[in-house]
Amino acid sequence: MKKIEAIIKPFKLDDVKEALNKIGVTGMTINEVKGFGRQRGHKEIYRGAEYQVDFIPKIKIDVVVNSSLSDQVVDAISKSANTGKIGDGKIFVLPVGEAIRIRTGETGGSAI
């Protein structure tokens, strides 16, 4: 099993969700997060004074899938979240040790 963590632009969430549904991903968890990368935030103005916004709002998607589906998920997110502009985000793939469905106690692939 793999966990795919994707940090994307908030307005791309619907596109990414649709793309993942299409390839058979049945569940996901999202978080509203803030952060910065190489672009180091941006500048805003408040009552005449400029200030630096370091942490820009993003959405983080957590998806856990069977290893066989992992590449497809990465591909779907890469394509659906892409705008070609700075700040499109990142994808991380992590190994998952175990998955348990709380209600039934099922484990492994059938718990995802």
Next chain:
Amino acid sequence: MKTFIISGLLVLISFAGAWAGDEIPTVLSNKEAIGLVQAHADYVWTLVAAALVFFMQAGFAMVEAGFTRAKNAINIMMKNLMDFSMGSLAFWAVGFGLMFGVSKTGWFGTSGFFLSDFTPGGDPWVLAFWMFQVVFAATAATIVSGAMAERTKFSGYLIYSVLVSALIYPIFGSWAWGSLYKGGGWLENLGFIDFAGSTVVHSVGGWAALAGAIVLGPRLGKYTKEGKVKPILGHNIPLAALGVFILWLGWFGFNPGSTTAANKDIAMIFVNTNLAAAAGCVLAMFTSWMKFGKPEVGMSLNGALAGLVAITSPCATVTPASAIIIGAAAGVIVVLAVLFFDKIRVDDPVGAISVHGVCGAWGTLAAGIFNIGGTTMKILGVQVLGIAACFLWVFPTAFVMFKLIDLTIGLRVSPEEELEGLDFTEHGGNAYPDFDISHSGSMGSVAPAVARSEAVAGKMVRKTVEQT
């Protein structure tokens, strides 16, 4: 609303009286009846306008809350609430008498305290007039709240609130407006023009705000060691915008209502008020656009208020075209003034000093410059004298008052309290509890419900056992 209906009924009754009482109406009885209708209309207009001006309290509360942080929102509400509530009582007891009582010297009134000019069964005009004046006094008082936001000790603020409504505002007011009732002031005797109070109300509030902001010092973190401005963002710009719209609406009572008479003058005053606000807003937007590269919302909102403050004094004595020029200039002035006060490190979170103090002074000068009947050096001289008198009376008095409060019960909260937020430290509350991660409604509410239903089920089981 009630007053409205009652006054409406009175008008009807007076008509009926005129018809029923005198079987044949005479010229004299008709004249009396017409006079009565006019008097009733004056009451209605004055009190409706008072209600509009009262609503400005809500506008101030929203502007201030929107331009400050969420952790101080309760404190802002409490200050605005108490400005009006404590201010009403102070103005009833002392302020009204000082402002409109018989004034032998021209410096302050000495009669009419505790609304003693009203006797049951007597002329109720003093009540209508008092109501209209008390909402003005509260406007002057509440201006200060914004400039002192996010760091003022609540108990210290309450003392200020009483003193401004009881002493500082009414004494200046008596100089310029005393003759509207029983008084008479030295400034109005010189011919000072301040129709609805650019100076009497707004500059008084603005200069007191300046004194308060200076005595308090800036909010923690507003200015860096290198002297740069580090903006402290307001938590709700739509709320601030709603406040500005409410204030704009309230101004249609503030300026046209200052006729305290239902007459045709109110039409031009309405139009002037609106045009000045619009011009101020547009010019502030373009000024911010040119200076900062984007049309900035905070400055645009302040610009509308700047136009309104500026036209308050000249609204009855200038043409609509002049009103546009006056408002437009105010829109530019307010942006520059906000930047100036930031530069000299006077931290005014909402721009109250720039909007009310500076643009109030500009509006008062403009009343002389653009006077519809022409202007002379004498008129301008008196206007400048009034502007200066206001500053020289209000700023030192308020400064000493704030210093005394600071030395006795304290004017500023501790740095720890300021960082924690005044909502919790001063009022023991949280303005937006459910906007955080909520602790209620998760495990806490489910578990007892389950326990309860199990207990009920258990009881039922026991009952059935007992029955069988």
